[in-house]
Amino acid sequence: MRDRIILVEAFEILDSRGNPTLRTKVTLENGISGTVSVPSGASTGENEALELRDGDKKFFGGKGVLKAVENVNKEIAPEILGMTPDRQVDIDRMMIELDGTSNKSNLGSNAILGVSMATAVTAAKSHNLPLFQYLGGVGGFRLPMPMMNIINGGEHAENNIDLQEFMIVPQGAPTFKEALRYGAQTFHALKKLLLKNGLLTGIGDEGGFAPNFKTYEEVFEILIEAIQVAGFIPGADISIAIDAAASSFYKDGSYNFSRSGLGVKNSSEMIQFYKSLVKKFPIISIEDPLDENDWAGFENITKEMGQDIQIVGDDLFVTNTEFVKKGVQKNAANAVLIKLNQIGTVTETVATIHLCQKSGWNYIISHRSGETEDTFIADFSVAMAGGQIKTGSVSRGERTAKYNRLLEIEKELGKSAIF
Numbered sequence: 239m240r241d242r243i244i245l246v247e248a249f250e251i252l253d254s255r256g257n258p259t260l261r262t263k264v265t266l267e268n269g270i271s272g273t274v275s276v277p278s279g280a281s282t283g284e285n286e287a288l289e290l291r292d293g294d295k296k297f298f299g300g301k302g303v304l305k306a307v308e309n310v311n312k313e314i315a316p317e318i319l320g321m322t323p324d325r326q327v328d329i330d331r332m333m334i335e336l337d338g339t340s341n342k343s344n345l346g347s348n349a350i351l352g353v354s355m356a357t358a359v360t361a362a363k364s365h366n367l368p369l370f371q372y373l374g375g376v377g378g379f380r381l382p383m384p385m386m387n388i389i390n391g392g393e394h395a396e397n398n399i400d401l402q403e404f405m406i407v408p409q410g411a412p413t414f415k416e417a418l419r420y421g422a423q424t425f426h427a428l429k430k431l432l433l434k435n436g437l438l439t440g441i442g443d444e445g446g447f448a449p450n451f452k453t454y455e456e457v458f459e460i461l462i463e464a465i466q467v468a469g470f471i472p473g474a475d476i477s478i479a480i481d482a483a484a485s486s487f488y489k490d491g492s493y494n495f496s497r498s499g500l501g502v503k504n505s506s507e508m509i510q511f512y513k514s515l516v517k518k519f520p521i522i523s524i525e526d527p528l529d530e531n532d533w534a535g536f537e538n539i540t541k542e543m544g545q546d547i548q549i550v551g552d553d554l555f556v557t558n559t560e561f562v563k564k565g566v567q568k569n570a571a572n573a574v575l576i577k578l579n580q581i582g583t584v585t586e587t588v589a590t591i592h593l594c595q596k597s598g599w600n601y602i603i604s605h606r607s608g609e610t611e612d613t614f615i616a617d618f619s620v621a622m623a624g625g626q627i628k629t630g631s632v633s634r635g636e637r638t639a640k641y642n643r644l645l646e647i648e649k650e651l652g653k654s655a656i657f
């Protein structure tokens with residue numbers, strides 16, 4: 239019985255924005271241990287599980303997580319000592335019960351998620367399996383299509399773009415490794431084009447370039463040119479996906495393009511705006527095109543565009559089965575963005591994915607804009623065989639850490655890898 243948990247501990251580390259987050263470690267009696275770090279979003283959905291912050295302005299501007307650390311060490315740890323780490327569902331359920339709220343506001347989703355993920359990592363090690371295989375079993379062989387966010391805007395940059403993410407999707411690539419090469423070559427071509435046009439090449443939170451643009455057409459035109467200069471065919475080798483994160487510019491009942499100065503739109507004008515872009519450019523996926531409370535708008539856009547492209551709910555669904563069920567009933571999208579920390583446990587995240595699979599919906603495993611060098615989601619995306627991952631640009635170590643882990647998994651799987 240040397241595979242029992244004898245220690246659960248967390249401490250404060252920094253995320254990629256220089257804000258505190260938790261690093262959490264689960265240790266077994268036999269010395270095996272698993273360590274993870276918890277990510278943090280900027281454009282968060284209002285129904286996400288609560289990320290517990292200390293609020294003391296003198297420490298990290300109120301963003302400290304010492305209370306969440308203490309909750310791991312003093313509240314959660316005693317409850318799970320003596321259990322084996324492969325009891326993931328029981329451990330997650332116990333933490334949910336111990337918290338006792340619907341949004342994990344007592345212990346904090348950051349406290350709970352760290353323990354949940356570290357439990358899985360420790361269990362995988364104790365079974366001598368790579369994490370993707372422990373979580374995915376015999377089905378865990380599919381490498382995800384990367385959606386690489388090479389132009390950043392919205393709350394992830396200080397530029398004049400209201401829409402948050404402009405991603406390239408190397409659909410025509412035969413392997414994950416090749417997909418990443420398509421993306422990296424396009425990223426470099428884009429940098430040269432930006433410089434040639436006198437635009438800045440500083441990057442945003444997710445490693446994409448973050449210059450100012452005059453119009454949204456200009457953003458897509460330069461992306462298309464970069465794809466071509468890199469030697470690829472837009473729409474065949476590489477397509478485009480966007481995350482508008484529209485809740486972040488929805489104010490007083492309308493969509494306010496205040497950064498770009500391009501005016502104010504209502505819900506149906508927004509849909510027309512997207513339609514005209516999709517007509518002109520090879521856009522295959524739009525995430526959070528409308529505000530998280532604009533369910534009618536989501537139904538309309540899915541009716542009008544859902545046959546042709548992927549309509550993804552992120553803030554709309556917050557990785558929560560309750561909201562995804564409502565979405566399926568209402569036909570309010572056709573895909574779900576999956577973020578472990580929006581719901582707070584591995585078990586609940588997997589349940590949301592199962593609901594997507596049952597409903598015939600796509601799902602995309604996603605990082606947060608505040609990340610660490612942790613690579614859990616790389617293994618998780620292979621284990622869930624979902625086919626898509628969003629983990630930023632091909633710059634910034636916390637983004638490439640995930641891509642590099644996927645390269646490693648693809649190499650390990652050899653001929654068994656499916657892409």
Ligand code: PGA
Pocket residue numbers: 278279280281282283481483552575604605606607608
């Ligand atoms: P966030 O952004 O992590 O800041 O929420 C990611 C996204 O909106 O997809």
Ligand code: ZN
Pocket residue numbers: 481483525526552553575
């Ligand atoms: Zn999003």
